[in-house]
Amino acid sequence: MKTIYLFWIIGFLGLILGPMLFSLYGSFTNYNVTSTMDFVSFQNYEEMFLHDSLFWTSLYNTLYFVIFSVPLTTIAAIFISVLVNQNLPGMKFFRTVFYLPAILSGVGVYLLWMQLLDPSTGLINSFLSLFGISGPNWLFDAGWAKPSLILMKLWSAGGAMLLYLSAMQGISKTLYEAAVMEGASRVQMFFKVTLPMISPIIFFDVITSTIGSFQIFQEAYIMSSDSAGSPENSLLFFNLHMWIKAFNVFDMGYAMAMSWILFIIVLILTLINFRFAKYWVHYEDD
Amino acid sequence: MAQLHLKNIKKQYDSSGPVVVKDFNLDIEEGEFIVFVGPSGCGKSTTLRMMAGLEEITDGEFYINDKKMNGIAPKNRDIAMVFQNYALYPHMTVYDNIAFGLKIKKRPKQEIKQKVEEAADILGLTEYLHRKPKALSGGQRQRVALGRAIVREADVFLMDEPLSNLDAKLRVQMRAEIMKLHQRLKTTTVYVTHDQTEALTMATRIVILNNGEIMQVGAPQEVYNTPNNLFVAQFIGSPSMNIFDGIFDGERLKIGNTNIKVAEADKHILKEHGYTDKKIKFGIRPENVQEYQQLSKPEEASLFDIKVRVNELLGSEFMIYSELEGEEIVARVDARNQNKPGDTMTFAFDMDKGHFFDFDTGERITDN
Numbered sequence: 001m002k003t004i005y006l007f008w009i010i011g012f013l014g015l016i017l018g019p020m021l022f023s024l025y026g027s028f029t030n031y032n033v034t035s036t037m038d039f040v041s042f043q044n045y046e047e048m049f050l051h052d053s054l055f056w057t058s059l060y061n062t063l064y065f066v067i068f069s070v071p072l073t074t075i076a077a078i079f080i081s082v083l084v085n086q087n088l089p090g091m092k093f094f095r096t097v098f099y100l101p102a103i104l105s106g107v108g109v110y111l112l113w114m115q116l117l118d119p120s121t122g123l124i125n126s127f128l129s130l131f132g133i134s135g136p137n138w139l140f141d142a143g144w145a146k147p148s149l150i151l152m153k154l155w156s157a158g159g160a161m162l163l164y165l166s167a168m169q170g171i172s173k174t175l176y177e178a179a180v181m182e183g184a185s186r187v188q189m190f191f192k193v194t195l196p197m198i199s200p201i202i203f204f205d206v207i208t209s210t211i212g213s214f215q216i217f218q219e220a221y222i223m224s225s226d227s228a229g230s231p232e233n234s235l236l237f238f239n240l241h242m243w244i245k246a247f248n249v250f251d252m253g254y255a256m257a258m259s260w261i262l263f264i265i266v267l268i269l270t271l272i273n274f275r276f277a278k279y280w281v282h283y284e285d286d
Numbered sequence: 287m288a289q290l291h292l293k294n295i296k297k298q299y300d301s302s303g304p305v306v307v308k309d310f311n312l313d314i315e316e317g318e319f320i321v322f323v324g325p326s327g328c329g330k331s332t333t334l335r336m337m338a339g340l341e342e343i344t345d346g347e348f349y350i351n352d353k354k355m356n357g358i359a360p361k362n363r364d365i366a367m368v369f370q371n372y373a374l375y376p377h378m379t380v381y382d383n384i385a386f387g388l389k390i391k392k393r394p395k396q397e398i399k400q401k402v403e404e405a406a407d408i409l410g411l412t413e414y415l416h417r418k419p420k421a422l423s424g425g426q427r428q429r430v431a432l433g434r435a436i437v438r439e440a441d442v443f444l445m446d447e448p449l450s451n452l453d454a455k456l457r458v459q460m461r462a463e464i465m466k467l468h469q470r471l472k473t474t475t476v477y478v479t480h481d482q483t484e485a486l487t488m489a490t491r492i493v494i495l496n497n498g499e500i501m502q503v504g505a506p507q508e509v510y511n512t513p514n515n516l517f518v519a520q521f522i523g524s525p526s527m528n529i530f531d532g533i534f535d536g537e538r539l540k541i542g543n544t545n546i547k548v549a550e551a552d553k554h555i556l557k558e559h560g561y562t563d564k565k566i567k568f569g570i571r572p573e574n575v576q577e578y579q580q581l582s583k584p585e586e587a588s589l590f591d592i593k594v595r596v597n598e599l600l601g602s603e604f605m606i607y608s609e610l611e612g613e614e615i616v617a618r619v620d621a622r623n624q625n626k627p628g629d630t631m632t633f634a635f636d637m638d639k640g641h642f643f644d645f646d647t648g649e650r651i652t653d654n
């Protein structure tokens with residue numbers, strides 16, 4: 001028993017708390033891999049907020065992505081789960097199809113979407129051209145690059161769909177039967193029964209996908225043509241900027257400071273989420 | 287208030303599957319409190335759900351006040367339903383739960399408030415109106431469900447095992463409350479239960495079901511005292527009626543080596559129906575198995591001895607469990623009884639209260 005504790009303590013100190021404290025300290029230094037770690041006080045933070053315009057660009061891009069992607073994928077996932085929760089023939093097939101994107105791994109999916117979104121040969125623009133619509137330049141257009149990524153995220157809403165579907169199937173049928181007897185329409189039942197009953201899952205999904213969306217990196221790294229956020233820094237997300245600072249220019253101290261700022265932003269947003277949860281999240285028993 | 291009329295109602299979930307409700311015919315008068323009772327899977331809840339409109343009627347017709355209800359949406363039937371698991375919305379307060387139907391119908395706020403407060407007053411829920419269901423006890427939750435039915439001012443109440451989730455004491459208490467409510471509102475009510483005690487204590491008429499068929503319809507006293515068949519005889523009453531296989535020899539009922547004098551009236555009917563020297567089933571309730579000491583004319587009775595196997599004290603009385611000619615016999619005796627397991631006791635049947643059933647069909651022969 002004691003040995004297990006020892007392993008846990010070593011793991012916790014060595015892999016979690018240690019690196020965290022190291023990065024916190026590092027954020028106050030000018031560490032650049034080759035140099036010693038000289039204490040520079042709040043210089044990195046000052047640089048970030050006052051002199052690095054790309055920091056603000058990356059923060060804007062990330063917030064843009066979070067603000068659109070989280071609600072849209074949540075709504076899409078709930079919508080799909082309502083559809084596949086119907087008792088119709090072939091429903092298992094559709095559930096599988098919608099869930100499939102969630103189990104495909106990252107880079108392959110990004111390459112696939114880069115092909116789909118190709119302005120001249122991509123399927124999406126070819127499809128649009130059937131209706132006489134000339135599609136945008138997607139990943140090559142600063143105005144469309146972020147929406148492209150949001151579109152791609154929507155495609156994989158099936159992952160969260162599974163959560164919502166299982167939550168919906170856990171709702172007692174008699175709640176709906178009681179509503180039917182009272183004369184509620186299907187829309188009323190959705191808003192007055194289904195949504196409140198799955199609100200704990202919505203809450204969980206919103207929290208985790210907000211955190212996940214703030215950490216967007218791979219998509220931007222792979223799909224921006226120069227792996228540095230182009231076109232016009234429209235795909236320069238917070239983590240990509242931090243990565244460039246850390247591993248392109250080796251300004252480790254600055255990158256560590258950025259990571260702490262991201263941590264604080266996510267923490268504050270999560271706390272706000274929890275603060276407001278009591279107004280719309282309903283637990284059956286607590 | 288409403289009259290209900292069920293005509294040849296049938297339910298079959300799929301065309302090749304079993305028929306779960308067979309040719310159900312029943313007329314329910316205004317203000318009646320009808321209880322459907324029967325074992326699990328007898329079709330009682332299915333019939334109720336067909337009346338509610340939650341299940342489709344496969345065949346037959348259902349009328350409320352002479353208006354055919356087949357194919358009419360539940361909301362247009364003017365029926366309120368109470369469910370076994372209460373079906374309360376956990377995210378809504380007691381007030382909102384009760385007001386749900388009225389809000390859906392977009393009734394004026396003032397009217398909703400007045401009706402909810404009235405219902406809460408009747409049910410003793412006034413101080414809980416702002417609580418969520420999770421902060422209520424089982425009995426209070428079921429009262430909220432009743433409140434939801436009351437404010438609807440519906441023509442018909444349907445209740446699907448509303449007390450099954452409550453503990454024994456609460457069940458008795460809520461039983462009385464539901465009856466009080468019915469006396470006050472006089473709404474035609476159909477109540478489903480598997481508990482024969484509930485049926486006997488609450489119903490104006492009981493409908494006993496088995497395998498999707500009506501076994502008997504009648505007032506509680508009637509089904510208890512004159513069960514139509516073996517199923518009703520054994521289902522109604524607790525402990526259930528003692529049943530013995532016997533042969534009627536024209537004078538006596540022979541149960542193995544025990545000979546018992548048959549009452550004059552029964553003798554006549556048995557002979558008339560050609561049961562002399564034929565196998566029959568004889569039923570007698572535990573309270574009609576009388577101790578020798580309690581008999582007014584012991585010299586006229588056919589006595590028999592039994593060895594006490596188990597004696598169960600129920601407070602005011604004992605249940606004596608034993609065997610007579612290899613078949614189980616239960617007798618209800620006075621609590622002052624001093625007999626212990628292993629003791630021998632002498633009993634006689636009160637033959638005026640005996641029931642005779644056809645050996646093969648299980649149908650009642652005499653008309654006691």
